[in-house]
Amino acid sequence: MATVKSSPAAHRQDPKRWWALAALVASMLVLGFDMTILNVALPTMAGQLDASTGEQQWMADAYIVVFAALMLPAGLLGDRFGRRRMLITGLGVFLAGSLLGALVDSVALVVAARAVMGMGGALVMPLALAVLPALFAPGERTKAVGIVSAASALGAPLGPIVGGWLLDHFWWGSIFLINVPMVAIGITACVFLLPETTDPSSPKVDVVSTALTAAGLGALIYAVIEAPVRGWGDPLVLGTAGGAVALIAALFLRERHVPRPMLDMSLLGNRGFLLNTLAATLVMFVLSGLMFVLPQYLQAVLGHDAFGTGVRLLPMMGGLLVAAKGAESVVRRFGPRAVISCGLVVLAFAAILGSRTTVDSGYGFTALWLTIAGLGFGFAVVPAMDSALGALPVERAGSGTGLMMTVRQVGGAVGIALLGSLLAVVYTDRLDTGKLPAGPADAAGESVVAAHEVADRLGAAGLVESADRAYVDGMVTVLLVSGIAALVTALLVAALLPGTAPAPPDDTDMARQTADARE
Template structure:
């Protein structure tokens, strides 16, 4: 297909455009539920692959770290070499990663598969929105962007359900296999239905900045995940922290001196953008951490199967979707500063309430604070993202979107790493392994799932009870830290966010502005 400009393509009402939109919806749906489908599978995979808590963190974080590091250059690659071409390439890479995940049988190869999928996802996410102006005129574009965005959002609650059902009926590799037919359909539809578009005037991809981002994030995440095992004072851990700091500092200095930076740090001088980005990132930090610790509590401690675990995580997703839908009118009435602050306070209350969980607490109590947490998430993150972009001039909305999405993904990766490491430290410290062999004790300290397997093999029921109590102690600590972080952020937003922040337009229109700015 010929390369066309966005403005001319938008005027051409191709009758195939809705079929093409369906292909993009399928692609975004896969990305959406792949963000959460692994979480419900981690307890099963930990048992079958003998994965420690740190290794589980790597399986979850490999996708997010690569995704965050490559999303900005991926968007620029699409601008330079063709959005349709790079979107198809991203889907192909994601397909390869899914096939690897289906076939492997070791933790290391699962991490590799997740990293490859992160590479593909980094291409698909920004370009799926960027191709819409080539398909739809402005009158239809808002609706199309809303549909694509909804598909991505819908994937998050579907992930635990789909993953749980697959694990109850098939092997754990099926959570990767489910991607294959959907991605294959997306590739086929993109080949035959999408026109090609480019923007030669966009900034060039900076290989050095991309390498600094990936290396800095990788070193930071490695240090956080491995510190509970090696010790926070271990020379390797300290050198990794130092290296991460140096690499990220070099990235900031390089980008500040670039005439057309790939990562526009000057946007952070805008106080409204900075504080709203901080709030959205904190929410993703907490959400990712909770999605990591909850499935093991529901499966290993409360004894639910994988599908039951997915269903029991729905109250949080339900609360989030309800709040996201209701956020716009509430923001129009009270202003973004009040709504974001209150959302963060609600989130803090839910986390602190959850920190009251004991070994006797049933699922009813968990469902209560999960629902409240979902409401807090929704009322904080949606206005924060809209207000962050609304604080910028329209001509900078494209670069602002890239920076905001990148920082959010970094928050997700650090949330899994930091909160997961905190959980692991408390769990190992509280686990009672005094009366079992050293080898068994080491295995039980890897994860609560491993402790249950050791207890069953040795016939020591007290070990399983101790593991449950130790895991709850770790989860309680994670929730308490999350609640305090949310409360501090709420106070910062309430005190420092400019009072005159304009009410944001609706989310779909904001996405349209961001996409148009990239064109």
């Protein structure tokens, strides 16, 4: 297949563009599938690997930190050497990480496997989105973004269900092994359906900037995860947080003074791009945090098995899919600013409603606010991502999309770290272990799953009740913080995001409309 330079006019007229979109859907399905399958497995892995809340956060965050750190250089590699080629490479790396995860038996090696998978995901995610402006006209791009987003969202409910079934019948490593056929489908689809596009004039990959990004994000996440255990005043936590700030500041200073920056700061000066990216990042922040705290609530507190937990996450995923499908027509009628703002308000309402959860609430109440949260997620993130993509020049699609997705993934990593740490602080503070020996008390404080195991071993029924109440208190605090953050972002978007007039149809669209009218 010949390599061509990105050209929106050429690809908009290509009748195979929808088949090419199918290849992107297959690639995104793999990432969406893997994102949620791990969250459902974390309580099981915590019990079998003796993983604390902090270690569970690292198993989730290792993937996202590497993902976010390498997304910008991955976009540039796609621009220079071919987006299709780099997509296939990324899927191959993801496959290698999945095989490693299926074979290991310790927390440290699971974290390493997740980091390798993050390297592969960093190539897949931005490049799958980067080709959309080259393949589709503005009038079709919202639909294409919605389809790609829906593919990632479709993988999300499948992950818990399939993962729960696997955990009920096989060992926890099977959640990694299931990626193998999924990746094989994605690679095959990209090889046969996706055209190659490049931009040889894009900047070269900056090794120093890449290292600063990885080190800065890693230090930041480490400080946030370790703070609940060591204390915010601990010298190591303070030193790591200070180092993170210094490294990230050095990255911004470097990128402002190089002739061809990898991190295009001029894009952040575009108010529309900045606020749309902020909205998408906030959604990722809340979604990642919720997907971390919910499975433990459903399994440990409500007592469902892994498969039952996956099924009970469907209301949120269903709401997200419905909203993603309907976002295009709603945006066309009311404009992106109104839809994004309303989506964030709906998300805030759902989170604040969820903060009324008690130990005795039951699943029916949870399903209600999860469904509303899914609708808010979908109506906020799809138009926000589409509007941000619309602000990017097509010739910088890979690196520009990489910037947007990097910021969004940083939001996800910080969401797991910050909201997970907030949960840990509240849980530890509210847990009553006064009558337990020091060793079992420390073990119970690691996580609600560990507390249930200690209670079963010692016959301490009161510990189960205390752990459940403490965990629900922590989850309620997380939901309340998420709701306030969503509401503040909704107000910022409504007040500051510029209104977007409908784009006039180009010559190709007008010709197509004329032909349709004649028929």
